[in-house]
Amino acid sequence: MKRTWQPWGALAWLAGILFALPIGWMVLTSLHSEPDAATNPPSLTAPLTLQGYREFFGASTGQSSWPPLVNSASASIGSTVLVLLLAVPAAYALSIRPVRKWTDVMFFFLSTKMMPVVAGLLPVYLFAQKVGLLDNISYLVVLYTSMNLPIAVWLMRSFLAEVPTEILEAAALDGAGLITTLRRVVAPVAAPGIAATALICFIFSWNELLFARVLTGVVAGTAPVYLTSFVTSQGLFLAKVCAAAVVVSLPVLAAGFAAQDKLVQGLSLGAVK
Amino acid sequence: MPAAEPEVVLEREVPAPQRNRRAGSRAAATDAAGLGRARAVGFVAPALVLIGVFLVFPALWTIYIGVTDYQLTGAAAAAPKVVGLANFLSALNDGLFHNAVWLTVLFVLGSAVIGQNLLGFALAWLLRGVRPWLRRTVESMVLLSWILPSTVVAYLWFAVLDRNGGTLNALLGTPGTAWLVTYPMASLIVFNTWRGTAFSMLLYTSALAAVPPSQLETARLVGASGWQTVRDVVFPHIRGHVLTNTLLISLWTANDFTPFLLTAGGPNHASETLPVFIYRQALEGGQLGYASAVSLLLLLGNLLVALVYLRLLRRRG
Numbered sequence: 001m002k003r004t005w006q007p008w009g010a011l012a013w014l015a016g017i018l019f020a021l022p023i024g025w026m027v028l029t030s031l032h033s034e035p036d037a038a039t040n041p042p043s044l045t046a047p048l049t050l051q052g053y054r055e056f057f058g059a060s061t062g063q064s065s066w067p068p069l070v071n072s073a074s075a076s077i078g079s080t081v082l083v084l085l086l087a088v089p090a091a092y093a094l095s096i097r098p099v100r101k102w103t104d105v106m107f108f109f110l111s112t113k114m115m116p117v118v119a120g121l122l123p124v125y126l127f128a129q130k131v132g133l134l135d136n137i138s139y140l141v142v143l144y145t146s147m148n149l150p151i152a153v154w155l156m157r158s159f160l161a162e163v164p165t166e167i168l169e170a171a172a173l174d175g176a177g178l179i180t181t182l183r184r185v186v187a188p189v190a191a192p193g194i195a196a197t198a199l200i201c202f203i204f205s206w207n208e209l210l211f212a213r214v215l216t217g218v219v220a221g222t223a224p225v226y227l228t229s230f231v232t233s234q235g236l237f238l239a240k241v242c243a244a245a246v247v248v249s250l251p252v253l254a255a256g257f258a259a260q261d262k263l264v265q266g267l268s269l270g271a272v273k
Numbered sequence: 274m275p276a277a278e279p280e281v282v283l284e285r286e287v288p289a290p291q292r293n294r295r296a297g298s299r300a301a302a303t304d305a306a307g308l309g310r311a312r313a314v315g316f317v318a319p320a321l322v323l324i325g326v327f328l329v330f331p332a333l334w335t336i337y338i339g340v341t342d343y344q345l346t347g348a349a350a351a352a353p354k355v356v357g358l359a360n361f362l363s364a365l366n367d368g369l370f371h372n373a374v375w376l377t378v379l380f381v382l383g384s385a386v387i388g389q390n391l392l393g394f395a396l397a398w399l400l401r402g403v404r405p406w407l408r409r410t411v412e413s414m415v416l417l418s419w420i421l422p423s424t425v426v427a428y429l430w431f432a433v434l435d436r437n438g439g440t441l442n443a444l445l446g447t448p449g450t451a452w453l454v455t456y457p458m459a460s461l462i463v464f465n466t467w468r469g470t471a472f473s474m475l476l477y478t479s480a481l482a483a484v485p486p487s488q489l490e491t492a493r494l495v496g497a498s499g500w501q502t503v504r505d506v507v508f509p510h511i512r513g514h515v516l517t518n519t520l521l522i523s524l525w526t527a528n529d530f531t532p533f534l535l536t537a538g539g540p541n542h543a544s545e546t547l548p549v550f551i552y553r554q555a556l557e558g559g560q561l562g563y564a565s566a567v568s569l570l571l572l573l574g575n576l577l578v579a580l581v582y583l584r585l586l587r588r589r590g
Contacts, residue, residue, distance in 0.1 A: 008399055008403050009403050009407055011399060012399055012403045012407055012408070012411045013407070013411070015396060015399070015411060016410065016411035016414035017414070019414050019415045019417065019418050019467065019470075019471075020414040020415075020418075022418075022429040022430065023418070023429070025429070025432075025433065025440060026429055040438055040440060040443045041440050041443045041444060086319050086320045086323065087320060089316035089317075089319075090316055090317045090319070090321075092316060093313040093314075093316035093317050094317065105317065105321070108321075109324070112324055112328045112329070115328065115572060115575070116528040116547075116551075116568060116571045116572055116575065117530070117548075118530060118548045118551050119335050119551075119568035119569065119571065119572055120332060120335065122331075122335060122338060122555055122564065122568075123330070123331035123332075123334035123335055123338070124327075124331050142323075143327060146324055146326070146327035147328070149320050149324055150324060153320060178312075206422065207421075207422040207423060209422070209423055209534075210530050214556070223422075224422045224423070225424075227422075227425065228424050228534075231424075238438075241428070245425045245429070248422060248424070248425055249421050249422065249425050252420055252421065252422065253417070253420060256416065257413065257416075260412075260413070263416075263475060
């Protein structure tokens, strides 16, 4: 039995390497000096250096790359916190107390995810233009919150549905109020699911490009938008650009691997466990 | 489905009084936590209001803009007129719109329905037979491409596919081939297959875990080929997963804006899928009314696909 596994193992390695190849190229190039980065195909033996990263953070130009990263962090963390504040009670009510027509509400949440993002872009842009919210990070926070809310509600409902009703009944018999029940009974069971939901919302907000690109400018530009212009202006300095790409990727990589186990359940809107 | 059989039998054998008790406890369970109707509505309302204001209202506004001659600049920008269905009629006669629809269909079929679906299933099937640590490692490697920001992956492909400095040309020995210009659609399809396979892989991995090992063992004993096993043993168990997966990846692919970052729709509209078409019409051409009308058509297309999916899902068993 064990012998027949060998070719599958080799094939699995091959598939994994093929998928990771462009990312490996990025990481390797980011650690090269500019002359080494310019060789093609990239050299595997060239000495490694952090010069690209230093350059990205403005070692020689003095131009800091922190503002867009801070913008992205504010937009992602801000909207994730808001999503949790709104989605946890909503999902709890939807999973614990199915009022008549509750499924309609759930499908309403789902249906908004059928909308092409680009279709909402124009009104959102025109509205921002009218009320002066262009290039303002709080507008992105609110937009990302509403974009991630439907998915968060669906996802959390599927996690909260795993709380056994017997436990809730027992808590009620023992005279526990709503707050106590939520804190002592529901939270411990649902905490991993809520954490995964938060990570998924964070990833979506951090990666979002279309809205950020159209709605922000110099002040509120997010990291992905900044990276696009960085590629245009610094494209010849491969090591520097690759370092920038790695820095922009790091937060979502961390979040993604933390949430890996719950990712599918989340993104299939709880349809698959 | 054989797996569901015992449960059905059990239900039938429950004596009447006992069944009533079960129904009673279920009714009580609907409000086990003592939430109360008013509070339940209060819990859901804020989320609904926000979604209403920032998702539903813009969608309705899009419908309105779609029946006007609204433009980004000029006279029609100051005072847009309602032109009824004129935008939709011009879409029907617009060769570039037909082109975008066709390219979107090609993109969805090639990279999502075929590419991601088959490759994702193949990977899930393959990883079933390898050691857990290796499986976890390969899954993580595949997941990288899925999780990174689209700006990053677009840049990577741009650099790897570059005409002069690109690594692909150096590896294949095809110097000077401008992949994104000469084969724009094929490049986009390969790119999106690479980009999205992780989701199908993870979804099919959890789906395959639900197939009873005893049935796979039986299939092996009677000498069924790999393909026969997949078709007759595995597929009936994961039919719902296949449909769910295909729906989600089709919608994501149809609405994906990343092609713009790689080819910007070019050369000469050769890779202009619908989201890119809408973006260019609106922000480069300034035709806000027309772009909104086309957005609406894309939205209807999405709903149509979702309806077909729901029908297929109901017809299971």
